[in-house]
Amino acid sequence: MALGLIRPVLSRLGQSVFVLLAMSFIVYGLMGVMPGDPIDLMIAGDPRLTAEDAIRLKAVYGLDRPWTERWLRWLAQAIQGEFGYSRLYAQPVAETMAPALVNTALLMISALSISLAVALPLGVWAARRPGSPVDMLVNLLAFASVSVPVFWLGLMLIVLFAVSLGWLPAGGLRTVGGPDSLNDRLIHLALPVATLALVGLGQFARHMRAAMIAQAGSDYIRTARAKGCSPVRVLVRHQLRNALLPVVTIVALEIGGLFSGALVTETVFAWPGMGRLIYASVMGNDFNLALSGLLLATAMTLVGSILADLAYWQLDPRVRGR
């Protein structure tokens, strides 16, 4: 049965590679129109360098060639795993990104798990009686959650829990200079994760609710009730299983949005992750790092959506038949 998976997965992988190629091409072109040409910066920093030196340096680094040609050369190196050197952090790009990737994954996975753990039961609960006070309350909460700006929510949590109450640290990965303990890491994780989880919650609750309501009138539900299934069994074994299908797709689509949220959250909480790295590299004219960072972030979301497809395949036998 797993053989049937090979074709769709291969075609999705092929698409993903194409998206990454197209993205690297466009972004490489954009880098050329960003302020701060590396050689110009070098010239500005050293008065002894003349205009002739600049031309020679550009020739040495290949910067006098058209950018399409430079992109091809960059690509050839990237395929060999050579992503260049980060100017901002003065070390190879791969070494700069590895710890950031771990930190972002930690943040995103924690936030997504908490978000789903709260949102899905809320959605199911609200869908039991559409129009009831519970439903209205969940709806209101969901509306608030999709409308709140991430950075403001983060700031408000800092104002409340760090500035006013003093319970939690306002940012960072761990206490600087303090002992490195699990407890210390966890309290630093609390506010960023809460921010990101609250922002995703509304979307998921709304979709869960809509999916449950869409299933509620189905014939198979009536059949299950008629044959004497207990209400809990009907809800969990019949209705929920089918309602989860569209929700899985939504979660996959939201991974990109989650990363955008993570970028802002990381900036507010000084969390050293991928989002903050991409932001810092763009602001600091560190093109190698910015390009690789963006491509890695994109690859992460693409892998996420392929995983969601696999989950869908696992959950829905109808897809397997095709």
Next chain:
Amino acid sequence: MTAPLSLWAGGGLLLLLILATLAGPMMLPDPEAMDLAVRLGSPSTDHLLGTDELGRDIAARLVQGGQVSLVVAALTATLAALFGTVIGLLSGYYGGPLDSALMRLTDGVMALPLLPLLIILAAADPAQLGMPPDIATSEPVAVARLAVIIACVSWTGVARLVRGSTLSTRARDHVRAAEALGAGPVRVMVRHILPDVASPVVVAATLSVGHVILIESALSFLGLGLRPPLASWGNMLTGAMDVVWTAPAMAIWPGAAIFATVLAFNLLGEGLQQRLSPDLCRR
């Protein structure tokens, strides 16, 4: 939430916000005037919500920021609706390889991490493309540039809806009759299909305004959208973050304004959706 309630709540909230941004400048001090003697001042009769880190009136800057944010959002949503409608119409009308190519593109853009991409787009310097630097940095150009950049990634929702509606409309009798009478593809799309798909476009565009405001304020907050001295709700929060330990109250208002505006558009869009096209989801 029932249709009339969300429609009324969203519309009312929005009307209130628009009135405040229009009437505000008549009653409040100059938003760019600095009074260094009262930096981070508490609310008083002179400064209704106090002053910021440069002694500027927070209420006046909120109002200016509101005008700018609403203009950018309206412009962006219109552009995005335009892109989305064209792509959706072409995709739904022609079908075949064009349809699958355009829908792949739509799915691709939808799944991307948009904010990092927008950061790079926003950091590109128009002066290096041959635009004179003084024009490139002027306020109208900055606003238009931001609108175009955000519109480039926010057309996907409209495109999908329009495609879906076009698919069902193009099989209808009035469209087939027009084709039989020899109407060209452009005429059929614009005169016969577009009126039928207009209401989902309105709904999707309204819902996208909230999203656009969130993106714009995030970019401005990161220093890549609208830049000071022009006030925007996003860049006001950048200032507030720097002084969060000394003046935590300053962070409340700009964010609350963004929150209220986005909420208003989302409620309005939801209400419109239920009122105009209750069968939208089934198409």
